[in-house]
Amino acid sequence: MTPELTRLAAELTTVIDDVAAAFGGPADPTLSGELDCDPTSPGHLLCWQYGVRVDHPAAPESHLASLIPALHEAGWESHDRSTPREQITRFTREGADFTIHVAGAVTIIGSTRPVPA
Structure with missing residues (x-):
């Protein structure tokens, strides 16, 4: 893995x-690992993907609402889908x-970031 990807x-x-x-x-x-991101040019663009699953008993929507301002402050832009x-x-970002x-009672959080290989 390249230093930038690390x-x-x-x-x-x-x-x-x-x-x-x-x-x-x-x-x-x-999910945790490196992935070749460009099927048209293999080996030229890599991504790091990481994901977790969190089981929780109640009110996950309120947890998300409380996280958004802190993530905005850290420079992350949010897009509601x-x-x-x-x-x-x-x-x-x-x-x-x-x-x-x-x-429901499950939250999935996942990421990716492409970098030139």
Whole structure:
């Protein structure tokens, strides 16, 4: 892994772990690793993907609402992609992104950041 990808992976992992902790339940990693992002030019653009699943008993929507101002303050822009059945918010900053997906008693948090290989 390139030094830039290593740095970005550490940054995104920390942000996602901090977000998961705010939901209060233990986070179970679902995805962690390097991925070739450009199928038209293999080996030229890599991504680091990291995701966790958090099971929680109640009110995950209020946890998300309380996180948004702090993430905005840290430079993340939010984009609401919610539907009537689930809450989905995508956060972006300097080419990195992660999504918080709240569906019932489960929250999925995942990220990616592309870098040239």
